[in-house]
Amino acid sequence: MTRSARRTRRTLRVAGASVAALLALSACSSSDDSPAKPDSSAPASSSPKLSGTVTVFAAASLKESFTSLGKEFEEKYPGTKVTFSFGGSDSLAASITGGAPADVFASASPKTMKIVTDAKDAAGTPATFVRNQLEIATLPGNPDKIASLKDLTGSGLKVVLCDKEVPCGAAAQKALDASGLKLTPVSYEQDVKSALTKVELKEADAAVVYRTDVNAAGDRVEGVEFPESADAVNDYPIVLLKDAPNADAANAFIELVRSAEGRQVLTGAGFLKP
Amino acid sequence: MTERDRSGAAADTLTGGGPRRGHVRGRGRGRRSAVPIPLLVPALVGLVFLLLPLLALLVRTPWRSLPDQLTSPEVWQALRLSLLCATAATVVSVVLGVPLAWLLARTEFPGRGFVRALVTLPLVLPPVVGGVALLLALGRNGVVGQWLDSWFGITLPFTTAGVVVAEAFVAMPFLVISVEGTLRAADPRYEEAAMTLGASRFTAFRRVTLPLIAPGVAAGAVLAWARALGEFGATITFAGNFPGRTQTMPLAVYLALQSDPAAAIALSLVLLAVSIAVLAGLRDRWMTAS
Numbered sequence: 001m002t003r004s005a006r007r008t009r010r011t012l013r014v015a016g017a018s019v020a021a022l023l024a025l026s027a028c029s030s031s032d033d034s035p036a037k038p039d040s041s042a043p044a045s046s047s048p049k050l051s052g053t054v055t056v057f058a059a060a061s062l063k064e065s066f067t068s069l070g071k072e073f074e075e076k077y078p079g080t081k082v083t084f085s086f087g088g089s090d091s092l093a094a095s096i097t098g099g100a101p102a103d104v105f106a107s108a109s110p111k112t113m114k115i116v117t118d119a120k121d122a123a124g125t126p127a128t129f130v131r132n133q134l135e136i137a138t139l140p141g142n143p144d145k146i147a148s149l150k151d152l153t154g155s156g157l158k159v160v161l162c163d164k165e166v167p168c169g170a171a172a173q174k175a176l177d178a179s180g181l182k183l184t185p186v187s188y189e190q191d192v193k194s195a196l197t198k199v200e201l202k203e204a205d206a207a208v209v210y211r212t213d214v215n216a217a218g219d220r221v222e223g224v225e226f227p228e229s230a231d232a233v234n235d236y237p238i239v240l241l242k243d244a245p246n247a248d249a250a251n252a253f254i255e256l257v258r259s260a261e262g263r264q265v266l267t268g269a270g271f272l273k274p
Numbered sequence: 275m276t277e278r279d280r281s282g283a284a285a286d287t288l289t290g291g292g293p294r295r296g297h298v299r300g301r302g303r304g305r306r307s308a309v310p311i312p313l314l315v316p317a318l319v320g321l322v323f324l325l326l327p328l329l330a331l332l333v334r335t336p337w338r339s340l341p342d343q344l345t346s347p348e349v350w351q352a353l354r355l356s357l358l359c360a361t362a363a364t365v366v367s368v369v370l371g372v373p374l375a376w377l378l379a380r381t382e383f384p385g386r387g388f389v390r391a392l393v394t395l396p397l398v399l400p401p402v403v404g405g406v407a408l409l410l411a412l413g414r415n416g417v418v419g420q421w422l423d424s425w426f427g428i429t430l431p432f433t434t435a436g437v438v439v440a441e442a443f444v445a446m447p448f449l450v451i452s453v454e455g456t457l458r459a460a461d462p463r464y465e466e467a468a469m470t471l472g473a474s475r476f477t478a479f480r481r482v483t484l485p486l487i488a489p490g491v492a493a494g495a496v497l498a499w500a501r502a503l504g505e506f507g508a509t510i511t512f513a514g515n516f517p518g519r520t521q522t523m524p525l526a527v528y529l530a531l532q533s534d535p536a537a538a539i540a541l542s543l544v545l546l547a548v549s550i551a552v553l554a555g556l557r558d559r560w561m562t563a564s
Binding site for chain 1 (some may be wrong): 409410413414415431432510511513514515516517520525528529530531532533535
């Protein structure tokens with residue numbers, strides 16, 4: 001019987017280990033990922049000793065410019081690290097209100113920022129740091145001779161728009177409404193990058209996206225400006241989050257974004273000054 | 275003799291009134307002792323782990339505004355499309371997947387293990403990558419898709435057929451694996467006996483093997499259907515998102531989450547309720563001998 005007793009003990013140990021593992025799993029969401037605690041005694045900006053990780057949640061359209069600003073920030077403050085989560089502004093806002101540990105939120109529309117401020121998750125007032133204008137992305141060489149928003153309503157063209165729920169889609173709808181046009185796309189994409197991808201892969205003939213996305217895509221697409229886009233310019237707000245694990249470094253990052261050099265990077269990517 | 279009993283049971287299931295499990299095996303039925311603690315504790319933890327999120331969904335459901343959420347035509351449109359496409363994808367999976375499973379289980383050819391691994395790839399491929407791969411293969415500019423377009427004028431992306439393709443791509447491996455396992459467990463001697471009595475290989479498959487493995491096929495089909503119903507990544511990447519044409523329920527839920535989490539929860543509940551109802555209905559009928 002000793003053998004069976006030993007076996008039971010072994011299985012018990014395994015069972016105990018698995019329960020412990022599960023408990024550890026459930027615990028790690030709350031405690032394991034808090035980066036360096038903010039040093040509350042150090043005032044921000046006056047040559048602070050910054051360290052630790054800054055977690056930035058930013059709209060998909062900011063990907064290229066913020067990535068290079070993040071590198072600049074890490075060079076400027078050795079010992080810091082900037083990690084980004086890029087995505088649709090709305091899903092980011094949803095994760096923040098759902099308690100995701102982030103320091104900074106930069107969204108592509110005041111509407112999505114409002115979700116976060118309404119949930120009392122922001123520290124302070126959001127500041128508009130850039131603006132973005134729509135452009136039509138067409139296939140390289142513009143084989144369909146698209147020159148205006150009206151040309152997109154022509155039959156036989158496969159056009160993709162962003163979904164009305166996400167900022168680029170709301171802006172496109174605004175521009176269409178302003179010009180009194182009706183446009184039936186083949187798809188309402190979930191964010192601006194996937195709308196652009198459809199044109200890059202030549203699956204769609206055109207997409208209404210941001211100027212910055214056309215810039216970022218290089219020669220894989222061609223941008224066509226259209227006057228109605230002036231009616232639907234998007235403001236991009238940025239804010240420090242209330243439960244920021246690393247508030248000092250986060251503030252420094254926001255300062256960098258709003259500084260002259262930050263603006264230079266952003267306008268270089270195709271953004272407009274606020 | 276138990277072998278024959280068991281296959282008889284499998285055949286019985288086909289005709290509806292399946293035997294209860296354990297009816298076949300006379301042994302081990304009466305010797306049910308208490309469940310050992312080392313098994314019980316992790317089992318219960320596992321059960322709680324799986325059920326807790328669903329319970330949370332129920333707790334947080336905005337019951338008061340639920341009727342308003344569910345009466346919108348968009349919801350029904352998305353639900354109808356979901357059920358239609360998942361069922362079509364399951365049919366495609368069965369028609370193509372059962373012969374494929376038979377090939378893997380019953381024939382010898384060089385590199386069979388490798389092919390088997392390839393078949394299971396869509397299981398581990400991130401769905402969005404699967405969607406991109408489908409675009410590169412069957413898109414308007416894809417490796418095969420460009421010929422489909424220029425010869426037949428068929429373009430799959432942004433169409434309901436594209437949704438079915440995306441769902442079948444993700445769901446078919448479930449069916450193939452499940453049917454292949456059933457085939458390996460089924461006794462090949464029945465087929466051999468049929469063939470010695472003059473049946474061709476195909477007749478033996480149709481008249482003997484297929485009835486034998488029907489419960490396995492049904493279980494695999496149910497799995498594939500459920501997987502297809504919840505498919506999101508490959509669908510939105512390959513077929514896009516257009517209400518009534520390619521916007522299935524998971525896409526509607528995702529986009530509702532952007533603006534109105536309460537609506538998203540309500541939509542998720544509808545999907546849950548429908549799939550539970552369908553699976554429960556099928557379970558009683560089918561999944562008895564497995």
